[in-house]
Amino acid sequence: MPTVAAESGTRGRGYPQTLQRPVISSNKLRQQVWHNKSTPLFFASTRHCRQEIHIGGNNKSLNDCTNCRIAYPFLRHLPRVISSTQLDCLKIPNSEIASSHFVSFELTLHCRRNNSMTTSTDHSISRRAKQAAGQPISQLMGMALSNPNIISLAAGFVDNDSLPVTTTNLATQKVLAAGETSKAALQYGSNNGDEQLRTLVLEQAIAMNHAASDQAANYQTTLEQVFITPGSNQLLYLIADTLLDPGDIILCASPSYFVFIGAVKNIGGRTIGVATDNNGIIPRSLEEALEQIERDGNLSKVKAIYTVPYFDNPGGTTLTAERGQQILDIARRWSRDHKIYVISDEAYRMLRYEGPDVPSMHHWDPSLEHTIVAGTFSKSYSPGIRVGWGFLPTDLIGPLGDQKSNIDFGAPLLAQRIMATILEENLWLPHVEKLRGVYRQRCHAMLGALETHLGDVSGCHWHKTNGGLCVWLTLPEHIDTGMQGTFIKAAVEAGVLYVPGEFCYASGGEPANHSTIRLTFGVQSAERITQGIGLLSEQIKHWQ
Structure with a gap:
């Protein structure tokens, strides 16, 4: 009623x-x-x-x-x-x-x-449509649009001035100047995706993993295990929809990517949050969560462990190689009556500004027995192209492929051919280096402003990320940063917007911390970031 x-x-x-x-x-x-x-x-x-x-x-x-x-x-x-x-x-x-x-x-x-x-x-x-109502993105965008002069440190967008217009134009001209091949690019494609693009993406990933590790791996991943999707969010939704029945469980970091948490909820599944530190999910806490689920008689409902191993959105943390192997080992050991998968959402891998690269969990599971890899060009090239990819275990090729064919019969082929040309012509990695330079400056501006304005404020702390687009800020516990509190209204009136951390917590497991904030530095200039952090810090100090 x-x-x-x-x-x-x-x-x-x-x-x-x-x-x-x-x-x-x-x-x-x-x-x-x-x-x-x-x-x-x-x-x-x-x-x-x-x-x-x-x-x-x-x-x-x-x-x-x-x-x-x-x-x-x-x-x-x-x-x-x-x-x-x-x-x-x-x-x-x-x-x-x-x-x-x-x-x-x-x-x-x-x-x-x-x-x-x-x-x-x-x-x-x-019921699914009703459950999808009230998404935080819509609320936050409404607040931003109603305050046109606001400094938004909430939007997870990429830098507009760095979008690759010239390289995309060159690649598009080449794709559309190839006679019959050009016509094929304007047709329907295969459900799995363009074969050349899948080949190039897989080769690039394997080469990066070998370069990041001093341990060799015998990759047995086949091209049939590679799928192209219009962005990685569709792949993540398809994975959840393929694995979960109502009431089934996915374990995730606490905090975690709120869009995926929302997708799981929309499907009727449950997310269980696992404690984290500056290196991501704590393996012992993951074991304890599984032990509790087993005591509750729900182990049969656990289908996957979701991770964002590189510069986590929202936490900004990166899983070490050792932790990646430990999480994979936990999934294997707890796969008793059925297989538990590890989802490795690698959307931010290319946005590394400091330190060495870390091999993907794919490197420790080269035939993809338990590992699902999700990647995208949205952050490292252009979100408007909307090309993502996935590496799947062989037992999911058919079920996920059937789900996908019900949705799109294959991702838009023209966008795939453009990205394949960009990779083939070696235009992608130079653009990635350009982006790293832009975002490195902004990341340093945000971390520096936080240190300047909040470094001596008791109860305030944050993770000093080395990449990605997010910084996770924790405030004194008496400050409620949520949408129903008065702090966010005061911040908006002062001229700055953030994502309340409460949106980034699972439905069960580790309790939500309502004194947390997700900040992003992808859109604003270094100067505006510094100004925005100054405005936010004034409100925090006022509430001390």
Whole structure:
């Protein structure tokens, strides 16, 4: 049953005379039932509620609705709302309902848009679609767009001025100047992806791993195990959708990549967070998490361990070669009744600014018995090209390939041919070096500004990353950095935006730290980064 809540103490404040108000009292809250002769509107009143309500639709605020015959005095007393004018799927967490902070009932209103009665229970929308509502990206983008002069240290975008227009133009001209071959690039391609691109990507990865390790590996990965996808996020979603039934488990770092956490939740799976330090997932903590899951009788539900081994988003940490091997060994040992995979999301591997490279877990599992590798050119070349790749165990080729063919019949071939040409013409690695120079300066600017402004502030600490695009900042525990707190509102008013760390924690396992922040340095100049950290630090000190 859908739920809605309004602040208590709103009775009798400027409501239209045409509305009559019977009041029903209870021990825990008062439910107010308002009747208009043509339109009944039911809502609840409780002094406890400041919770955001997520309503499916086009993310238009209820307060913006000019079509519904609903009195505006009601609206200004509702909490912040994300909705459509149809109000088709009001939601409140079950935990809040159980704690009696909310009352459940059906909301009915008349909307002039379709001249029909609409209820908040819309059975035509799938549970998955409803679970996808209220994504943090949408909320943060809305805050940024409503404050055009804000310094956003939230967006995980790449530097606009460094986008490779010239090299992409040269590669595109070559692809489209090859007669019949050019026509083929404008056709459908194979489900696995362009053969030349798959070959080049696999060869490049193996060469990098050999260069990063003093131990040789006998790679037995075949071309059939290489898939091309439009960006790595699609591959990650396909992996989760292929492995998980509702209630199944993926273990991940705490904190971890919130987009993947959201994808697992959307599919009906669960994420269990594992403790981390400056070198990523702690192997002993991973063992302890599996032991607890086994005691709970849920080991059969564990399907994978998700890692971002290079400059983790959001933590900025990198798994050492030793830890990568330990995590892989844990997956092997705990694969008793079924195989547990290790997902190695290597989106940031090429963005290394300091120190030596580390071999991929692929190097310690050269035939990919347990390892799934996900990679992308979005961060190291261009997100607009949308070319990602995956290296899969042989037992997942068929199942994941079937899932993929239901979605796209193969990633866009023109983009694949462009990237294959860029690799073949040796245009990629020089561009990577250019990006490293740009981001190195910005990374140093952010770390330097943090040291200058917060180095002597008790309770503030951060990981000094050597690459990627993220810095993970922890504040004193009394500062709530979340979307429901007042700190983020103060920061936005001061002119700076961040990603609340609460979004980056799994649904179970290690508890979320609500005093954390993810900062990114990909978009802003070094000067703006320094200014933004200064503004943020002023708010932190004000809250000390």
